[in-house]
Amino acid sequence: MPLLFDDITSITNKAYIYTSDLEALYNRFGLRVVAYFTFKLNYQLHELNVWGYHLVNVGIHILASFAVYWFAFLAFKTSLLITSSHTLDIKKIHLFALIAAVTFAVHPLQSQAVSYIVQRTAALASLFYIAAMASFLSARLAQKIKPKIVYVILTLIFCILAFYTKQNTFTLPIAFIALELIFVYQIKQKSYSQLIKPSIALLILASLAICTIWFYKPDFFSLLERFSRETTDFTRLQYFETQLSVLALYIKLFFVPIGQQVEYIYPIEDGNLLNSLGYIIAYLGLFIFSLTQIKKAPLIAFSLIFYFVAHLIESALIPISDLVFEHRTYLPNLALCMLVALCFLYLFDANKNAAIVGFCLIVLTLSFLTYQRNNEWRNPELLYKAELAINFDKPRMHHMLGEYYRDTGEHEKSVTSFKNAYDLVGNKSELDNQGFAYKFAYFNNYIASLRRTRQLDKVIEVILTTLPTIKENKYRAPIYSNLGFIYLDKNQYDKCEEPLFMAKSLGPNMVEPLIGLGICFAMNGDKWVAQKMFYQALQLEPESKRIMALGKELGL
Incomplete structure (x- = not known):
């Protein structure tokens, strides 16, 4: 697969940076320096020979799939500890994690973050993000002090690597809060009423901080407005309303991965939200449903909430010129993969043979579609x-x-x-x-x-x-x-x-x-x-x- 699209501007045209020092690399790429450091290593080893770049991309995707297995195993195990009074079925937990990881690994919607060399940023950021969540959950649930310390250190390392790989990882603190409230609080049998006083205190502190910043630095918010957008071609509300239907497109592409595109010519909405009330009602409905499932089905609750949290940076209120890009689904697809795994587990309990045959057919179909998509990437024409x-x-x-x-x-x-x-x-x-x-x-x-x-x-x-x-x-x-x-x-x-x-x-x-x-x-x-x-x-x-x-x- 040759260098295509932004590969030219980010790799070929930046070769002079890859031969300079790390300071120059950071000055040029800032919060993506970790991803571009890997491009620097590639370039120093074999310059613009593409095989090495693809080898690293595939390796990152494999590691990300293992991270999915790790996190899915922990999340499902914790969910069962909350909802089941029976002895845990470890084989069932491993099966759940395997289904989620395999679906993640072979799905054609993931191909853009792997075959498109420069979108290594999306795959690498997701690897660190998922590993950080798995480490966080392990640290919070660890009974002994030594493994707890190890997992805390791993969480910090993965967080730092994620934050300096791609900006969409800035939602990690929100993901940690979701993990804490949905899984950890219930495992430790804490009452949600305990959150009222800290939440009020936090709200007061945040309000005071905002007022202080506004008083001493009145232009701060205009600077924030300027730096929290990639384009001024449309308003935040226009972008937000457009993304409401884009999210529906992403979900449709996950379940029916036909007609994939590198570049989508997508209409921009007017920003008054009237044309998108259906989407707003549907997403609010899913959110309310997820809240009702926190105690009965915490994994479902977390998956639904995480899908939207993972899309917050690129598909919400930060305007970006390209309205649709498939690689933006790489991380959020973790949630959908876990929901698919849950469905197959229910089917497995009802009819083991049908579940096995059905999953094998789906994996073969997804693998074939991924092969076809990669074949297109291999031939530019x-x-x-x-x-x-x-x-x-x-x-x-x-x-x-x-x-x-x-x-x-x-x-x-x-x-x-x-x-x-x-x-x-x-x-x-x-x-x-x-x-x-x-x-x-x-x-x-x-x-x-x-x-x-x-x-x-x-x-x-x-x-x-x-x-x-x-x-x-x-x-x-x-x-x-x-x-x-x-x-x-x-x-x-x-x-x-x-x-x-x-x-x-x-x-x-x-x-x-x-x-x-x-x-x-x-x-x-x-x-x-x-x-x-x-x-x-x-x-x-x-x-x-x-x-x-x-x-x-x-x-x-």
Whole structure:
């Protein structure tokens, strides 16, 4: 499986950081430094050879599945201690943990966090998160002091690793509170009424803290507002309302994993919540139901609550440009895997043979779907085409397909793909999570592909027609540069100077216009100006062998 999508920006384009020290790594990646430290190790061992990256990703997924087994075993055992007066059936507990872990391991919805190299962040964060919950539960239930201390230390280590792997792990304290209230309080036969006074005290302290911060640092909350969003394209309420239906999509994909996509073109809601009352009522109903099950079925209660807790960072009130991403379900799917395991245990008690056959069939089906999905990831053309077969209106996918065809020398096909990408991007006034800024990058690649197919007159016509519609200089500069090089291709040296000078003026840090001008003046016999242009190009790229070779070829 090659490097795809954000693998390029996060691994290929960041190679210079992976050869520097840990301080530079932390300064660049901050709260994801642990995940990117693993990329650094990969890069230092085998640079951009992808097999090592995939090997680590698969290893992390296997370890995460073992962590699921560990946590599921503890959670189910504790649940039985609360609800059952009979001797514990250890085999049944192991069976529950095995079903949950195997479902987690083979489910195709988990594939994006494994096959998509850079989404190692999601899998690694989940590994630490689940291990931290298992350690916490072990520490709280340990009878002897030595194992308690060991588990407390492990909990702290896993928490620190999780917090510095990905920000979605910041919900760990909430998960600990849920574990404490649902499992530990009942095992230790504590009364929930004991929580009233501490809760009131905590509320008072929190209120005082907020008032103090507001008094001494009045701009704190505006800073918090700015730093707790990844995009300003839509409001928090718009994002929150959209995520209500996205969560339903994630749940549907877990139980019916058909039509998976890397990129979802998803409509943004208006934020008034009226169109989403059904989802709100359903989720509130599930929450109330989970509260009613705390004493009767604590595992069900925890699973339902945890599913939404695990989605809090990425699918609630923190606006993120990409509205839907399957790797965001990697951690929350733990809850659904445990609910599936419970269902099979009930079936196992009713009809052992049917349960075994049913589970084996489901595992085989999920494994086959995962194999198919990974096969698509292995072949970029297959992956892009699969995406576009589900939804043709994906500019980014058309563009990537165009890049694939360009790199494989299929330039006629790349022309079509790049044109589709350009035509499908919305206008600047329209909300569209493809990004208006990419529109003219797509256009540049479109005209470059036309140029490769030697349709030079058509390229000039397309550029001259499109240029008047483009206002921003940063988009106009590379287009003027392309136009100048097309005139060079046509040996029209009298026409190449004007667009290249325009590109140089609009993009003073661009090296291509300077190279083009150097060639243009050299072909017109003005070697002195040509040398000046190449000198300026070398000022921008001092070590460029390409510029030196071109200058030498032109006799400069």
